[in-house]
Amino acid sequence: MKQFFSVNDITSLSQAVQSALTSKQSPFADEALGKHKTIGLVFLNPSLRTRMSTQKAAMNLGMNVMVMNMTSDGWALETKDGVVMDGNTAEHIKEAAAVMGEYCDILGLRSFPGLKDADEDYSEELFGKFAKYCGKPVVSLESATRHPLQSFTDLITIVEHFDYQYDSVQEKLVPQGKKPKVVLTWAPHVKALPQAVPNSFAEWMCRAQAEGLVDFVVTHPEGYALKEEFTTGATVTTNQDEALADADFVYVKNWSSYEDYGQITCTDKSWMLTLDKLEATNNAKVMHCLPVRRDLVIASEVLDSEHSIVVQEAGNRVWAAQAVLKEMLKNQ
Amino acid sequence: MKQFFSVNDITSLSQAVQSALTSKQSPFADEALGKHKTIGLVFLNPSLRTRMSTQKAAMNLGMNVMVMNMTSDGWALETKDGVVMDGNTAEHIKEAAAVMGEYCDILGLRSFPGLKDADEDYSEELFGKFAKYCGKPVVSLESATRHPLQSFTDLITIVEHFDYQYDSVQEKLVPQGKKPKVVLTWAPHVKALPQAVPNSFAEWMCRAQAEGLVDFVVTHPEGYALKEEFTTGATVTTNQDEALADADFVYVKNWSSYEDYGQITCTDKSWMLTLDKLEATNNAKVMHCLPVRRDLVIASEVLDSEHSIVVQEAGNRVWAAQAVLKEMLKNQ
């Protein structure tokens, strides 16, 4: 694996999940793989879970870890070509990426969208240039439009909490009986948040649906449709009640509008997930990528109930990262 | 040991000191204990000594270390229950702590008091909730009201600089001849500082006095009494000269008023420790937790003299941390 940027970098979801669960069983089994290898984790935006879990995964694999928090203004990188750099940017991404590539065997990059210009954000120029110029395998630690380590984690967590068997001849996960119904639902927030997590979750679930692993439904208010390419094959509805009926997993997440790019066009508090709403579900498990604002996005009564698996989900971030790094190390 | 929050988490001071001094003799003897174990050091406030010494101790024990500096505004945690989180806090401590617990075998937490509301600070709500929700052993790296790694270090340093024998049958330290007189004295400062260090030092010295290791005296200006529970058994006086007479150890520290909570009510420069004042002592050793403001808290002439053991004291921070982590690892 030369890059982990989206679900398209995964050959088989079943095998990827299986690899992660194997590492979860024996975290140090592949410790020799990363000996004398260094991963550089480059954060252009803050991170808690992603940083700790990826660092942990790398250490489990015997790697050295270097963390670069480039969140202060002094670190502004130029991404455009042909610019006379007499302004605020002190270094061009061509040099910055290439230099980091000199010091590291694998690089991770986190960079949030500006949420001003959809075309710019969705071009993923920064991530693309970084990957191109650093010359090393790159793991997305969340880019402008996707958060694939989170989505991979989410799939692992769904598989763990539902009845699947791994058919080791076909190398495929097989749901025992009916496939689980997985629902992604929008929820309110006070800030304009990126679409990276829902885009990515939708992209992975559409693929999981195509591989026969889940049934996938997205629900959101009018004006909050995700960019179409991420939801191809999903059932999309603005009726949250209808979406939640018989759900096995409810994935809650706020995002800002894609249509009215980066704007908050709905503040309807009735979209918050409550225990009441879960009654229509199939005793659904509730998921969220965290951090979650209690009683705004999800009611405390839900987070404090047996429905919530958000902490176990966060814990699984380690195994998603470890499966990805394992693949990258095997190719070196 | 499931928690290191105060002196009450230590069964025997003598054995704890002995354990620390054993590690100081052979820093890497327990290197196998921490193999494949990870400590997460979470700083909600800046740290130099605590961070470096705890990191060093953990590495000596073979542990992996992850440091989280959550000092910027983006990391504000909600600690109250039942709050609609539509304000500045992005994550509730319930989730933040639980998630860190997923990634780490031991956690350390530093969090300073607000110094606005004594009841809030002295409830130690943040530390208590963090320990409860993370589900892993937690080491205080200084909380609102205590700095136990510092106080443990201070006791180690006193033992090193006085004539004690370790009775290995009774497993007790025994002062040879008269017990040392240890004096905690207030000193001036330009900022309102927490009471954590003096509270904690007093709490440890009262316990050491109860175990027959020291005689303990506290001196401060009117209005600067520490909360009573921390000084039970100590001689307390507002007469600094009287306190210093025949002292073997003088522990200098500023703190803001507890009575007039968080305020600076005395700026009397005559409380600064000078060489003159040390003349009445028993050639006392001078201690401070550092950082120390020269010629405001302690005169340079003292810090630059043979009286001062502040650097050796800071060096001992490693061995206090190592003794605590060793106990926690043994229980896992």
Added chain:
Amino acid sequence: MKQFFSVNDITSLSQAVQSALTSKQSPFADEALGKHKTIGLVFLNPSLRTRMSTQKAAMNLGMNVMVMNMTSDGWALETKDGVVMDGNTAEHIKEAAAVMGEYCDILGLRSFPGLKDADEDYSEELFGKFAKYCGKPVVSLESATRHPLQSFTDLITIVEHFDYQYDSVQEKLVPQGKKPKVVLTWAPHVKALPQAVPNSFAEWMCRAQAEGLVDFVVTHPEGYALKEEFTTGATVTTNQDEALADADFVYVKNWSSYEDYGQITCTDKSWMLTLDKLEATNNAKVMHCLPVRRDLVIASEVLDSEHSIVVQEAGNRVWAAQAVLKEMLKNQ
């Protein structure tokens, strides 16, 4: 080696370069040397290359690494003696350095000049006091007036890109045929930058010239002469064209005026290095310490051409640091 502050801390340039290139061939050959040793990297100013490369070098040598970013205001250190510390500085360098020395076997320090007062900056008081009080070997990670790890790297890079043989009897590098002509040229910038990199590069090249390794020329506009002690033996000219004629290596760098201390007195864009200018050279390799502002300091057409070796140069930072740390560890 007790200190790495300038070229004067190197006994033989040839042997130092040879040591670095040996490590580049076998990065982990000296891994046992750093076992149970800790390096503390203290940054009073931001760093990308220096931090990552020194950390990498230390890890290659089996060391533990602790990074302290003391870039926020809370960390202001007092360096003057006899000051009543009732202002902004919270700790004196005497204590801060001594304490770090307690926790580390080797220390690295980065501290930029204020660019207000030449005498103060050129006294290198901060670095000198840090080295004195910490009591451990100290590596400069760039001080007020020098950046020796960069200059050592630059020499390594020149040797790699020219025809030298290592005479293992005399333990000396010998250029095959004519010595390379190395030119340091000033270039425009929008900010007032320190003289540390050009001072240091000049100091190393003058020494390399004295050891028969290169011919060295410096060119800059009127008013930009470096302090004389750094360019003794070099050809200095304000005619850039003349300097560039037949050059084998062109080292481009902006600096603020030393004469008119810390000021920008020339903004003449014609000093930027372009492909046109390189025509008069001997197909010169172009070097820069990075970060470089494209189309202000060096034209993109140059950085994107075969002339540029800036990325390989940055990569060599690891081997310079590793050679220095190796020497320090051998002495312990």
